[in-house]
Amino acid sequence: MTRALFIVLLLCGLTLAAAPVNAHALLLGTTPADRETLAVAPGTIVLRFNEPVVPISARLLDERGMAVASDASLEAHDAELRLTLAEPLADGAYVFSYRITSEDSHPVAGTILFAVGGEPAAWRAAPVAQDNPLWASASAVNRAVHLAGLLGLAGGMAFLLLFPGERLADRRALAPCLAVCAALAASTALLAIGLQGAVLADAAPRELLTAKIWLLGCASTRGTAAFCALGAILSLVAALCCGARKERQALFLPLSLGGLALALLSFIVSGHAATAQPRWLTAPAMALHVAVAGLWLGSLLPLLRATTHFNKGSLPRIAAFSRTMSWALPLLALCGVALCIVQLQAWSALGSSRYGAILTLKLLFVGLLLMLAAHNKLRLTPALKRGEIGAGPRLARAIRCEIALGLAVLAATALLSQTVPPRSLGDHAVHEHGETLRGYTTVATGPGGRMALINVDPATAGRNQLDVRFLAADGRAFSPLEAKVLMSNELAGIEGLSRPLERVDVGHYRLSGPEFALPGAWRLRIDALVSDYEQASFVAAIPIAR
């Protein structure tokens, strides 16, 4: 009887014990808290769980990944896990990683980060990866001078080709002006190579004189553009030299046409406007835009001369220029609008982005320039035709104003070329200068043909920026409802480090922080909640350098 009862009870107990037991221990809180900065070193590290736990392992590592040499003892009191530190911790950042088990024998691992004695350097928000302001501003100034020089030279030559007056005299008279433009354009083209190298390498000022920087600049698309520009300048200067001499007239046309073609090429091989997708649209649009703008701005100097040295040949040339521009300007505007649409993607970006703000400034200058040009065409040129007294000096003054405004437009354009357009901020894969994303980049595939482009910058131990871009099977970006990353570094003993990812843009999520505290092979699992009921996980290995 008793034996029967015993068996029944035992079976009963076994059945209950064998029932699926799913409760994993849940971490309720820690002291110090995750990512807490403490003024004074803690004596103990305490983890509180929702149920009694059994410790398996725990590690406390400093910033260099060294296990902290202290007579640390780990003990569990019911639902509390306590690590007593025999020696006070030195100032710095620490990673505490633990592995416990609860009654369901299911191991649970986790990691917290904390710092002692003020926020460690590795935690501080690093300046967002941006071009070095020194090089960026030097580049912008250099670019502005280059634009003025090259457009002045090429436009001036184009004017001489299209509206020939007294050929020889004209060319000779304009030669000094064009030579100055050529010298400016050539020197800035050369300097642009070095500056681009310095921007790319984020070099210190004195490094500008090292060969490495210049080779880097040469290898970039800006380098190609600079060589095209130099070729153009040489060709145009040669054309001018030949054109100013009677015996070498025949060479003027081929040399100047070749030079102009090279000058145009220098604008479409580089820069984010001409290299944006779709290139079949942006490259020709850019070429046309630059050609008309160059003709307009480059003609101002010869026009000024035609006005100040007024003779019977001046009037037909001014009139012919005015006629040409009346159909060329709409073309210029059309190409400009097309390029704007590609770069901005949305009109709202005009007001909300830095690129948009500079573009607005440029458009403002262009508007003023157009008003002045209209005034010249509709009022001053007819007045000059009628032979009104003072019409010549007034037109000359207006042209000088046009030159000043033209330079302002070029300055704004140069600034634009140094600013990342909204298009690129939403772009993935490759930065517009042609260099790939910085740091470490990898692609992880997930269920349903989805992909996650993962970039860790700079991929060295310490503060990093983790960027994740989610792509659906059709290659379009998709934004999950929520995204989080689970990080582990097995060799360093870091497990279960979980962080939410912040949404930056459509399909673009980010984590910025000191989580990659130690070098080594990190494993990431990115969980993206696709819909209420569907989660897509992406697994990737990230090597973090010392």
Add this chain to the structure above:
Amino acid sequence: MRHCFPMLAIAASLVAFAAVPAQAHVTIEQSQAVAGATAKVTLRVPHGCDGAPMHTFKVLIPEGVTGVKPMPKAGWQLRTVKAKLDKPLAGDHGASITEVVREVIWSGGNLPDDQYDEFVLRGAMPATAGTIYFAAVQECEKAAERWIEIPAAGQGSGDLKMPAPRLQIVPKP
């Protein structure tokens, strides 16, 4: 000595009993159902989310389950989301099914973290045997618990942190 046995047995079973913590996962009470037959599915919800009371419970009906009728609950509003089928399914008496309940949502209720509740529905099970998953979401004030993980091939449900409640479909006897 003889008298000790019952005492020991009782003690042992008590220990075993005490060692079983409350089931923390959302699960289905029925372990199996017969393919093609109508069955009752009881979803057991053992808590709110992480300390907060649950106000909404949502269940995704797996493909192949038709004719779903959820059971109303006092204190909860009941709503279903229907979906048109790309390929109609054969129903009873030669009728074809073109629309099914895709989602069942109980909302406006209150399940404190330290209480237990059950949500019931019935429907016709898929015609083929296998395992089906009723992905479920608990919504609370600020958080949500999503029991939506489905094990990959070769993986057990025990390896998952938030497994979707599952039901074994057995062939018709």
